[in-house]
Amino acid sequence: MGIDWALVASVVITGLVVVFLALIILIVAVSIIGKIFTAIDNKKKAPQTDDKSITNVSESTKSDSTEVVLEVSSEDDSDEVVAVITAAIAAVMQAEGNKKPFVIKSVKRVSGVRNVWNQAGLIENTQTL
Protein backbone atom coordinates (compact mmCIF):
# COMPACT_ATOMS: atom_id res chain seq x y z
CA MET A 1 0.00 0.00 0.00
CA GLY A 2 1.56 3.30 -1.11
CA ILE A 3 1.60 6.31 1.12
CA ASP A 4 -0.70 9.13 0.10
CA TRP A 5 1.75 11.99 0.60
CA ALA A 6 -0.76 14.55 -0.67
CA LEU A 7 -3.09 13.59 2.18
CA VAL A 8 -0.22 13.70 4.69
CA ALA A 9 0.79 17.18 3.51
CA SER A 10 -2.80 18.39 3.67
CA VAL A 11 -3.18 17.04 7.23
CA VAL A 12 0.01 18.77 8.36
CA ILE A 13 -0.77 22.10 6.73
CA THR A 14 -4.46 22.10 7.70
CA GLY A 15 -3.56 21.07 11.25
CA LEU A 16 -1.03 23.83 11.78
CA VAL A 17 -3.22 26.46 10.12
CA VAL A 18 -6.29 25.49 12.19
CA VAL A 19 -4.34 25.40 15.47
CA PHE A 20 -2.80 28.82 14.81
CA LEU A 21 -6.08 30.23 13.51
CA ALA A 22 -8.02 29.08 16.59
CA LEU A 23 -5.45 30.46 18.97
CA ILE A 24 -5.04 33.74 17.06
CA ILE A 25 -8.82 34.27 17.21
CA LEU A 26 -8.56 33.65 20.95
CA ILE A 27 -5.71 36.18 21.23
CA VAL A 28 -7.86 38.81 19.53
CA ALA A 29 -10.93 37.96 21.64
CA VAL A 30 -9.04 37.88 24.95
CA SER A 31 -7.14 41.09 24.13
CA ILE A 32 -10.37 42.95 23.31
CA ILE A 33 -12.04 41.74 26.49
CA GLY A 34 -8.91 42.64 28.47
CA LYS A 35 -8.84 46.18 27.03
CA ILE A 36 -12.53 46.73 27.73
CA PHE A 37 -12.20 45.66 31.36
CA THR A 38 -8.98 47.57 31.99
CA ALA A 39 -10.71 50.69 30.64
CA ILE A 40 -13.73 50.09 32.89
CA ASP A 41 -11.46 49.49 35.90
CA ASN A 42 -9.49 52.65 35.24
CA LYS A 43 -12.69 54.69 35.02
CA LYS A 44 -13.90 53.29 38.33
CA LYS A 45 -10.60 53.82 40.14
CA ALA A 46 -9.79 57.29 38.84
CA PRO A 47 -12.28 59.38 40.91
CA GLN A 48 -11.53 57.53 44.18
CA THR A 49 -7.75 57.93 44.09
CA ASP A 50 -8.00 61.57 43.05
CA ASP A 51 -9.81 62.72 46.20
CA LYS A 52 -7.91 61.07 49.00
CA SER A 53 -4.33 60.81 47.91
CA ILE A 54 -4.06 64.30 46.57
CA THR A 55 -5.43 65.88 49.73
CA ASN A 56 -3.08 63.80 51.83
CA VAL A 57 -0.09 64.76 49.77
CA SER A 58 -1.02 68.42 49.75
CA GLU A 59 -1.54 68.40 53.51
CA SER A 60 1.77 66.78 54.04
CA THR A 61 3.68 69.25 51.95
CA LYS A 62 2.22 72.24 53.84
CA SER A 63 3.07 71.11 57.35
CA ASP A 64 6.38 69.88 58.67
CA SER A 65 5.56 68.15 61.95
CA THR A 66 6.28 64.43 61.34
CA GLU A 67 8.97 63.33 58.99
CA VAL A 68 8.99 59.98 57.24
CA VAL A 69 12.38 59.52 55.69
CA LEU A 70 12.91 56.78 53.15
CA GLU A 71 16.60 57.23 52.43
CA VAL A 72 18.08 58.91 49.37
CA SER A 73 16.06 59.33 46.18
CA SER A 74 17.04 57.73 42.94
CA GLU A 75 16.92 59.47 39.61
CA ASP A 76 14.75 56.99 37.65
CA ASP A 77 11.79 56.99 40.03
CA SER A 78 9.05 58.82 38.21
CA ASP A 79 6.72 61.27 39.93
CA GLU A 80 3.90 58.81 39.56
CA VAL A 81 5.73 56.15 41.55
CA VAL A 82 6.53 58.67 44.29
CA ALA A 83 2.86 59.66 44.37
CA VAL A 84 1.80 56.04 44.68
CA ILE A 85 4.26 55.41 47.54
CA THR A 86 3.07 58.59 49.29
CA ALA A 87 -0.53 57.49 48.97
CA ALA A 88 0.32 54.04 50.31
CA ILE A 89 2.10 55.47 53.36
CA ALA A 90 -0.79 57.88 53.97
CA ALA A 91 -3.24 54.99 53.81
CA VAL A 92 -1.20 52.88 56.23
CA MET A 93 -0.78 55.75 58.68
CA GLN A 94 -4.48 56.53 58.54
CA ALA A 95 -5.33 52.91 59.10
CA GLU A 96 -3.09 52.85 62.15
CA GLY A 97 -4.80 55.95 63.54
CA ASN A 98 -1.80 58.24 63.11
CA LYS A 99 -3.29 61.54 61.99
CA LYS A 100 -0.15 63.64 62.11
CA PRO A 101 0.84 65.13 58.78
CA PHE A 102 4.13 63.89 57.31
CA VAL A 103 6.77 64.78 54.78
CA ILE A 104 8.44 62.38 52.46
CA LYS A 105 11.97 63.54 51.93
CA SER A 106 13.26 60.85 49.66
CA VAL A 107 12.49 57.50 48.11
CA LYS A 108 15.24 54.98 47.51
CA ARG A 109 15.13 51.69 45.65
CA VAL A 110 16.71 48.87 47.60
CA SER A 111 18.98 46.44 45.80
CA GLY A 112 17.26 43.98 43.44
CA VAL A 113 18.55 40.95 45.35
CA ARG A 114 15.99 39.47 47.75
CA ASN A 115 16.97 38.66 51.28
CA VAL A 116 17.76 35.08 52.15
CA TRP A 117 14.38 34.26 53.70
CA ASN A 118 12.38 35.74 50.80
CA GLN A 119 14.59 33.91 48.36
CA ALA A 120 14.16 30.63 50.23
CA GLY A 121 10.39 31.15 50.39
CA LEU A 122 10.14 31.88 46.67
CA ILE A 123 12.26 28.89 45.71
CA GLU A 124 10.21 26.65 47.96
CA ASN A 125 6.96 27.92 46.46
CA THR A 126 8.08 27.56 42.89
CA GLN A 127 9.50 24.10 43.44
CA THR A 128 6.50 22.62 45.16
CA LEU A 129 4.04 23.89 42.58
Added chain:
Amino acid sequence: MFDLFFKSISDLWSDSGLLALFTGDGWKNIVMIAVSCLLIYLAIAKQYEPLLLLPIAFGMLLVNLPLGGVMDYPKMVLEPIANLEKFDAATHFQEVKLMLEDGNVAHFFINNQSKEYANGGLLYYLYQGVKLGIYPPLIFLGIGCMTDFAPLIANPKSFLLGAAAQAGIFITFIGAVALGFTNQEAASIAIIGGADGPTAIYTTGKLAAHLLGPIAVAAYSYMALVPVIQPPIMKALTTKKERAVVMGQLRPVSKIEKIIFPIVVTLVVCLLVPSATPLIGMLMLGNLFKESGVVDRLVKTAQNELMNIVTIFLGVTVGATASAERFLTLQTLSIVALGLCAFCVGTAAGVLFGKLMYVFTGGKVNPLIGSAGVSAVPMAARVSQKVGAKENPTNFLLMHAMGPNVAGVIGSGVAAGVLISFFAK
Protein backbone atom coordinates in the same frame (compact mmCIF):
# COMPACT_ATOMS: atom_id res chain seq x y z
CA MET B 1 -8.96 -41.41 48.55
CA PHE B 2 -5.40 -40.59 47.42
CA ASP B 3 -6.43 -40.88 43.81
CA LEU B 4 -9.06 -38.23 44.35
CA PHE B 5 -6.57 -35.97 46.10
CA PHE B 6 -3.97 -36.32 43.32
CA LYS B 7 -6.61 -35.79 40.67
CA SER B 8 -7.83 -32.58 42.26
CA ILE B 9 -4.25 -31.34 42.67
CA SER B 10 -3.42 -32.13 39.05
CA ASP B 11 -6.66 -30.48 37.90
CA LEU B 12 -5.77 -27.41 39.89
CA TRP B 13 -2.28 -27.40 38.35
CA SER B 14 -3.58 -27.77 34.80
CA ASP B 15 -6.06 -24.93 35.36
CA SER B 16 -3.48 -22.66 36.97
CA GLY B 17 -1.94 -19.64 35.33
CA LEU B 18 1.46 -20.88 36.43
CA LEU B 19 1.36 -23.76 33.95
CA ALA B 20 0.15 -21.44 31.20
CA LEU B 21 3.11 -19.13 31.89
CA PHE B 22 5.55 -21.89 31.01
CA THR B 23 3.78 -23.29 27.96
CA GLY B 24 3.44 -21.92 24.44
CA ASP B 25 3.65 -18.13 24.28
CA GLY B 26 3.66 -17.86 28.06
CA TRP B 27 7.22 -16.44 28.00
CA LYS B 28 5.79 -13.27 26.45
CA ASN B 29 3.63 -12.82 29.53
CA ILE B 30 6.69 -13.28 31.72
CA VAL B 31 8.46 -10.50 29.79
CA MET B 32 5.42 -8.26 30.18
CA ILE B 33 5.23 -8.96 33.92
CA ALA B 34 8.89 -7.92 34.13
CA VAL B 35 8.12 -4.74 32.15
CA SER B 36 5.21 -3.92 34.45
CA CYS B 37 7.40 -4.49 37.52
CA LEU B 38 9.97 -2.10 36.02
CA LEU B 39 7.24 0.52 35.51
CA ILE B 40 6.00 -0.01 39.08
CA TYR B 41 9.58 0.56 40.24
CA LEU B 42 9.85 3.76 38.17
CA ALA B 43 6.53 5.01 39.52
CA ILE B 44 7.38 4.33 43.18
CA ALA B 45 11.15 4.77 43.45
CA LYS B 46 11.66 7.45 40.80
CA GLN B 47 8.18 8.98 41.12
CA TYR B 48 7.66 9.20 37.34
CA GLU B 49 4.06 10.46 37.15
CA PRO B 50 3.13 7.91 39.87
CA LEU B 51 -0.57 8.83 39.91
CA LEU B 52 -0.98 7.36 36.45
CA LEU B 53 2.05 5.17 35.90
CA LEU B 54 1.32 3.06 38.96
CA PRO B 55 -2.23 2.05 37.96
CA ILE B 56 -1.11 1.65 34.32
CA ALA B 57 1.73 -0.65 35.36
CA PHE B 58 -0.52 -2.72 37.61
CA GLY B 59 -3.17 -2.99 34.90
CA MET B 60 -0.42 -4.32 32.66
CA LEU B 61 0.51 -6.86 35.30
CA LEU B 62 -3.10 -8.02 35.73
CA VAL B 63 -3.80 -8.50 32.05
CA ASN B 64 -0.66 -10.55 31.57
CA LEU B 65 -1.55 -13.11 34.20
CA PRO B 66 -2.73 -16.05 32.07
CA LEU B 67 -6.33 -17.19 32.52
CA GLY B 68 -7.11 -14.23 34.77
CA GLY B 69 -9.52 -12.97 32.13
CA VAL B 70 -9.76 -9.40 33.46
CA MET B 71 -10.05 -8.01 29.93
CA ASP B 72 -12.12 -10.84 28.40
CA TYR B 73 -14.99 -9.94 26.12
CA PRO B 74 -18.45 -11.02 27.25
CA LYS B 75 -19.70 -14.07 25.39
CA MET B 76 -23.31 -14.12 24.30
CA VAL B 77 -25.27 -17.09 23.12
CA LEU B 78 -28.01 -16.33 20.61
CA GLU B 79 -30.60 -19.01 20.06
CA PRO B 80 -33.33 -18.82 17.48
CA ILE B 81 -36.81 -18.48 18.87
CA ALA B 82 -38.62 -21.52 17.62
CA ASN B 83 -42.13 -20.36 18.27
CA LEU B 84 -42.49 -16.61 18.52
CA GLU B 85 -46.03 -16.69 19.87
CA LYS B 86 -45.06 -18.95 22.72
CA PHE B 87 -41.94 -16.94 23.57
CA ASP B 88 -42.44 -15.31 26.91
CA ALA B 89 -40.42 -12.17 27.54
CA ALA B 90 -41.09 -12.59 31.24
CA THR B 91 -38.62 -15.48 31.34
CA HIS B 92 -35.90 -12.82 31.41
CA PHE B 93 -34.49 -13.79 28.07
CA GLN B 94 -33.57 -10.76 26.06
CA GLU B 95 -34.99 -10.77 22.57
CA VAL B 96 -32.80 -9.86 19.59
CA LYS B 97 -34.16 -9.05 16.15
CA LEU B 98 -31.91 -9.50 13.16
CA MET B 99 -32.85 -7.68 9.99
CA LEU B 100 -31.90 -9.94 7.13
CA GLU B 101 -30.88 -8.81 3.67
CA ASP B 102 -34.01 -10.18 2.09
CA GLY B 103 -36.14 -7.94 4.27
CA ASN B 104 -37.24 -10.66 6.69
CA VAL B 105 -36.69 -10.43 10.43
CA ALA B 106 -35.14 -13.29 12.38
CA HIS B 107 -35.91 -13.57 16.08
CA PHE B 108 -33.31 -14.74 18.59
CA PHE B 109 -33.02 -14.67 22.31
CA ILE B 110 -29.92 -14.27 24.44
CA ASN B 111 -29.64 -17.47 26.39
CA ASN B 112 -27.92 -16.47 29.60
CA GLN B 113 -28.51 -19.94 31.05
CA SER B 114 -26.23 -21.50 28.44
CA LYS B 115 -22.86 -22.85 29.54
CA GLU B 116 -21.17 -20.83 26.79
CA TYR B 117 -22.62 -17.56 28.08
CA ALA B 118 -20.08 -15.52 30.08
CA ASN B 119 -19.83 -12.02 31.38
CA GLY B 120 -16.78 -9.97 30.40
CA GLY B 121 -13.80 -9.38 32.68
CA LEU B 122 -13.89 -6.61 35.27
CA LEU B 123 -11.48 -4.37 33.41
CA TYR B 124 -13.31 -4.98 30.11
CA TYR B 125 -16.31 -3.10 31.46
CA LEU B 126 -14.24 -0.33 33.03
CA TYR B 127 -12.34 -0.06 29.74
CA GLN B 128 -15.50 1.04 27.94
CA GLY B 129 -14.97 4.47 29.51
CA VAL B 130 -11.70 4.76 27.61
CA LYS B 131 -13.01 3.22 24.41
CA LEU B 132 -16.07 5.44 24.28
CA GLY B 133 -14.03 8.54 25.13
CA ILE B 134 -15.63 9.18 28.53
CA TYR B 135 -12.72 9.23 30.99
CA PRO B 136 -10.32 11.71 29.31
CA PRO B 137 -12.93 14.52 29.13
CA LEU B 138 -13.82 13.86 32.80
CA ILE B 139 -10.16 14.24 33.71
CA PHE B 140 -10.13 17.46 31.72
CA LEU B 141 -13.07 18.64 33.85
CA GLY B 142 -10.89 18.22 36.94
CA ILE B 143 -7.90 19.83 35.26
CA GLY B 144 -10.10 22.80 34.33
CA CYS B 145 -11.03 23.20 38.00
CA MET B 146 -7.36 23.32 38.94
CA THR B 147 -6.06 25.54 36.16
CA ASP B 148 -5.57 29.25 36.54
CA PHE B 149 -5.71 30.86 33.11
CA ALA B 150 -4.85 34.33 34.50
CA PRO B 151 -1.26 34.36 33.13
CA LEU B 152 -2.66 33.57 29.68
CA ILE B 153 -5.41 36.21 29.94
CA ALA B 154 -2.85 38.80 31.12
CA ASN B 155 -0.56 38.00 28.18
CA PRO B 156 -2.70 36.56 25.36
CA LYS B 157 0.32 36.46 23.01
CA SER B 158 1.32 33.31 24.94
CA PHE B 159 -1.32 31.52 22.84
CA LEU B 160 1.11 31.70 19.91
CA LEU B 161 3.73 29.73 21.83
CA GLY B 162 1.10 27.15 22.77
CA ALA B 163 0.26 26.81 19.07
CA ALA B 164 3.87 26.68 17.87
CA ALA B 165 4.75 23.81 20.19
CA GLN B 166 2.07 21.68 18.49
CA ALA B 167 4.33 21.54 15.42
CA GLY B 168 5.89 18.47 17.05
CA ILE B 169 2.60 16.62 16.58
CA PHE B 170 2.33 17.26 12.87
CA ILE B 171 6.03 16.72 12.07
CA THR B 172 5.90 13.37 13.89
CA PHE B 173 2.78 12.45 11.94
CA ILE B 174 4.90 12.60 8.76
CA GLY B 175 7.58 10.42 10.38
CA ALA B 176 5.06 7.83 11.58
CA VAL B 177 3.43 7.55 8.15
CA ALA B 178 6.88 7.16 6.58
CA LEU B 179 7.64 4.30 9.01
CA GLY B 180 4.62 2.41 7.70
CA PHE B 181 1.93 3.18 10.27
CA THR B 182 -1.59 3.74 8.98
CA ASN B 183 -2.90 7.30 9.06
CA GLN B 184 -5.00 6.58 12.17
CA GLU B 185 -2.07 5.00 13.99
CA ALA B 186 0.29 7.79 12.91
CA ALA B 187 -2.12 10.45 14.19
CA SER B 188 -2.39 8.67 17.56
CA ILE B 189 1.38 8.37 17.89
CA ALA B 190 1.95 11.97 16.85
CA ILE B 191 -0.38 13.29 19.55
CA ILE B 192 2.21 12.16 22.15
CA GLY B 193 3.95 15.41 21.12
CA GLY B 194 1.07 17.32 22.69
CA ALA B 195 2.50 16.14 26.04
CA ASP B 196 -1.00 15.78 27.34
CA GLY B 197 -1.97 12.35 28.65
CA PRO B 198 -5.78 12.58 28.49
CA THR B 199 -5.64 14.09 24.97
CA ALA B 200 -3.32 11.31 23.78
CA ILE B 201 -5.55 8.62 25.28
CA TYR B 202 -8.72 10.22 23.91
CA THR B 203 -7.32 10.48 20.39
CA THR B 204 -5.85 6.98 20.43
CA GLY B 205 -9.09 5.53 21.83
CA LYS B 206 -10.95 7.07 18.88
CA LEU B 207 -8.44 6.30 16.14
CA ALA B 208 -6.26 3.31 17.03
CA ALA B 209 -7.39 1.71 20.28
CA HIS B 210 -5.05 -1.27 19.80
CA LEU B 211 -2.07 1.06 20.39
CA LEU B 212 -3.38 2.53 23.66
CA GLY B 213 -0.90 0.67 25.87
CA PRO B 214 2.38 1.68 24.22
CA ILE B 215 1.16 5.22 23.48
CA ALA B 216 -0.01 5.86 27.05
CA VAL B 217 3.21 4.46 28.51
CA ALA B 218 5.33 6.55 26.10
CA ALA B 219 3.29 9.73 26.71
CA TYR B 220 3.39 9.51 30.50
CA SER B 221 7.04 8.44 30.61
CA TYR B 222 8.12 11.38 28.48
CA MET B 223 5.98 13.77 30.49
CA ALA B 224 7.83 12.57 33.58
CA LEU B 225 11.11 13.02 31.74
CA VAL B 226 10.39 16.63 30.69
CA PRO B 227 13.07 17.98 33.09
CA VAL B 228 15.62 15.71 31.41
CA ILE B 229 14.53 16.04 27.76
CA GLN B 230 13.85 19.76 27.49
CA PRO B 231 16.81 21.66 29.04
CA PRO B 232 19.49 20.53 26.52
CA ILE B 233 17.24 21.54 23.60
CA MET B 234 16.41 24.87 25.26
CA LYS B 235 20.07 25.64 25.90
CA ALA B 236 21.18 24.60 22.43
CA LEU B 237 18.69 26.89 20.71
CA THR B 238 19.11 30.04 22.84
CA THR B 239 21.97 32.40 23.66
CA LYS B 240 23.00 33.33 27.20
CA LYS B 241 21.65 36.84 26.61
CA GLU B 242 18.23 35.53 25.54
CA ARG B 243 17.99 33.20 28.55
CA ALA B 244 18.73 36.07 30.92
CA VAL B 245 15.84 38.27 29.71
CA VAL B 246 13.74 39.45 32.65
CA MET B 247 10.10 39.85 31.63
CA GLY B 248 7.84 42.66 32.86
CA GLN B 249 5.23 41.99 35.53
CA LEU B 250 1.89 40.63 34.34
CA ARG B 251 -1.18 42.82 34.78
CA PRO B 252 -3.76 41.75 37.34
CA VAL B 253 -6.77 40.01 35.78
CA SER B 254 -10.29 40.82 36.95
CA LYS B 255 -12.75 38.15 38.03
CA ILE B 256 -15.17 38.95 35.22
CA GLU B 257 -12.43 38.37 32.64
CA LYS B 258 -11.66 35.01 34.22
CA ILE B 259 -15.35 34.07 34.04
CA ILE B 260 -15.75 35.18 30.42
CA PHE B 261 -12.56 33.39 29.28
CA PRO B 262 -13.81 29.77 29.42
CA ILE B 263 -17.02 30.74 27.65
CA VAL B 264 -15.14 32.53 24.86
CA VAL B 265 -12.66 29.65 24.43
CA THR B 266 -15.50 27.13 24.26
CA LEU B 267 -17.35 29.15 21.64
CA VAL B 268 -14.30 29.80 19.47
CA VAL B 269 -12.68 26.36 19.64
CA CYS B 270 -15.81 24.24 19.53
CA LEU B 271 -17.31 26.16 16.63
CA LEU B 272 -14.04 26.00 14.68
CA VAL B 273 -13.11 22.38 15.50
CA PRO B 274 -16.30 20.58 16.61
CA SER B 275 -14.49 17.29 17.26
CA ALA B 276 -12.46 19.00 20.03
CA THR B 277 -15.72 19.78 21.89
CA PRO B 278 -15.63 16.92 24.45
CA LEU B 279 -12.10 17.78 25.60
CA ILE B 280 -12.13 21.58 25.44
CA GLY B 281 -15.78 21.78 26.53
CA MET B 282 -15.15 19.83 29.73
CA LEU B 283 -11.87 21.67 30.42
CA MET B 284 -13.65 24.98 30.18
CA LEU B 285 -16.67 23.78 32.17
CA GLY B 286 -14.30 22.89 35.01
CA ASN B 287 -12.64 26.28 34.74
CA LEU B 288 -15.99 28.07 34.76
CA PHE B 289 -16.94 26.11 37.92
CA LYS B 290 -13.74 27.36 39.55
CA GLU B 291 -13.88 30.98 38.44
CA SER B 292 -17.60 31.46 39.04
CA GLY B 293 -16.98 30.97 42.75
CA VAL B 294 -20.57 29.82 43.33
CA VAL B 295 -20.23 26.04 43.02
CA ASP B 296 -17.46 25.23 45.46
CA ARG B 297 -18.91 21.76 46.15
CA LEU B 298 -18.82 20.83 42.47
CA VAL B 299 -15.26 22.17 42.13
CA LYS B 300 -14.11 20.08 45.07
CA THR B 301 -15.75 16.94 43.68
CA ALA B 302 -14.50 17.45 40.14
CA GLN B 303 -10.90 18.12 41.11
CA ASN B 304 -10.64 15.57 43.90
CA GLU B 305 -13.00 12.60 44.17
CA LEU B 306 -14.24 12.43 40.57
CA MET B 307 -10.80 12.97 39.08
CA ASN B 308 -9.19 10.43 41.39
CA ILE B 309 -11.81 7.79 40.64
CA VAL B 310 -11.53 8.35 36.90
CA THR B 311 -7.72 8.34 37.13
CA ILE B 312 -7.80 4.90 38.74
CA PHE B 313 -10.18 3.51 36.10
CA LEU B 314 -8.28 5.14 33.25
CA GLY B 315 -4.87 4.05 34.46
CA VAL B 316 -5.70 0.43 35.18
CA THR B 317 -7.67 -0.12 31.98
CA VAL B 318 -5.16 1.62 29.71
CA GLY B 319 -2.48 -0.57 31.27
CA ALA B 320 -4.71 -3.58 30.69
CA THR B 321 -4.68 -2.95 26.93
CA ALA B 322 -0.95 -3.76 26.96
CA SER B 323 -1.26 -7.50 26.55
CA ALA B 324 1.85 -9.38 25.48
CA GLU B 325 0.75 -9.95 21.89
CA ARG B 326 0.00 -6.26 21.43
CA PHE B 327 2.91 -4.78 23.36
CA LEU B 328 5.87 -7.00 22.48
CA THR B 329 6.17 -5.89 18.88
CA LEU B 330 8.63 -3.80 16.92
CA GLN B 331 5.83 -1.24 16.59
CA THR B 332 6.18 -0.45 20.30
CA LEU B 333 9.83 0.48 19.85
CA SER B 334 8.94 2.71 16.88
CA ILE B 335 6.22 4.36 18.99
CA VAL B 336 8.67 5.05 21.82
CA ALA B 337 11.18 6.55 19.37
CA LEU B 338 8.55 8.62 17.53
CA GLY B 339 7.11 9.86 20.83
CA LEU B 340 10.52 11.17 21.86
CA CYS B 341 10.90 12.82 18.47
CA ALA B 342 7.47 14.45 18.87
CA PHE B 343 8.43 15.82 22.28
CA CYS B 344 11.78 17.18 21.10
CA VAL B 345 10.37 18.81 17.95
CA GLY B 346 7.54 20.37 19.98
CA THR B 347 9.99 21.81 22.51
CA ALA B 348 12.28 23.10 19.75
CA ALA B 349 9.38 24.68 17.84
CA GLY B 350 8.18 26.44 21.00
CA VAL B 351 11.64 27.80 21.80
CA LEU B 352 12.24 28.90 18.20
CA PHE B 353 8.90 30.71 18.14
CA GLY B 354 9.90 32.26 21.47
CA LYS B 355 13.07 33.54 19.77
CA LEU B 356 10.93 35.03 17.03
CA MET B 357 8.86 36.82 19.65
CA TYR B 358 12.09 37.94 21.35
CA VAL B 359 13.15 39.61 18.10
CA PHE B 360 9.77 41.16 17.33
CA THR B 361 9.23 42.56 20.84
CA GLY B 362 12.74 44.02 20.95
CA GLY B 363 13.99 41.58 23.57
CA LYS B 364 11.03 41.68 25.97
CA VAL B 365 10.14 37.98 25.68
CA ASN B 366 12.40 35.30 27.12
CA PRO B 367 12.45 32.46 24.52
CA LEU B 368 12.70 29.89 27.33
CA ILE B 369 8.98 30.22 28.02
CA GLY B 370 8.32 28.81 24.52
CA SER B 371 9.23 25.30 25.56
CA ALA B 372 6.35 25.35 28.08
CA GLY B 373 3.97 25.42 25.10
CA VAL B 374 4.04 21.62 24.94
CA SER B 375 1.56 21.49 27.90
CA ALA B 376 2.77 18.90 30.47
CA VAL B 377 1.31 21.26 33.09
CA PRO B 378 3.01 22.45 35.28
CA MET B 379 6.24 20.51 34.77
CA ALA B 380 7.21 22.25 31.51
CA ALA B 381 6.68 25.70 33.06
CA ARG B 382 8.87 24.73 36.00
CA VAL B 383 11.59 23.64 33.57
CA SER B 384 11.48 27.09 31.91
CA GLN B 385 11.75 28.65 35.37
CA LYS B 386 14.71 26.48 36.36
CA VAL B 387 16.67 26.95 33.14
CA GLY B 388 16.06 30.73 33.35
CA ALA B 389 17.08 30.83 37.01
CA LYS B 390 20.41 29.23 36.13
CA GLU B 391 21.35 32.33 34.12
CA ASN B 392 19.88 34.78 36.60
CA PRO B 393 18.76 33.42 39.98
CA THR B 394 16.49 36.44 40.59
CA ASN B 395 14.60 35.92 37.33
CA PHE B 396 11.17 34.40 37.94
CA LEU B 397 9.78 33.11 34.65
CA LEU B 398 7.27 30.70 36.20
CA MET B 399 4.14 32.81 35.80
CA HIS B 400 5.18 33.90 32.31
CA ALA B 401 5.74 30.26 31.35
CA MET B 402 2.35 29.22 32.75
CA GLY B 403 0.71 31.26 29.93
CA PRO B 404 2.11 29.14 27.06
CA ASN B 405 1.78 26.08 29.28
CA VAL B 406 -2.01 26.31 29.65
CA ALA B 407 -2.29 27.56 26.05
CA GLY B 408 -0.55 24.30 25.10
CA VAL B 409 -3.40 22.32 26.69
CA ILE B 410 -5.91 24.18 24.53
CA GLY B 411 -3.58 23.89 21.50
CA SER B 412 -3.15 20.13 21.81
CA GLY B 413 -6.93 19.78 22.26
CA VAL B 414 -7.43 21.64 18.98
CA ALA B 415 -4.73 19.56 17.24
CA ALA B 416 -6.39 16.36 18.49
CA GLY B 417 -9.73 17.63 17.17
CA VAL B 418 -8.22 18.25 13.74
CA LEU B 419 -6.68 14.76 13.60
CA ILE B 420 -9.90 13.10 14.77
CA SER B 421 -11.99 14.99 12.23
CA PHE B 422 -9.59 13.83 9.49
CA PHE B 423 -9.34 10.18 10.43
CA ALA B 424 -12.27 9.07 12.61
CA LYS B 425 -14.33 6.53 10.74
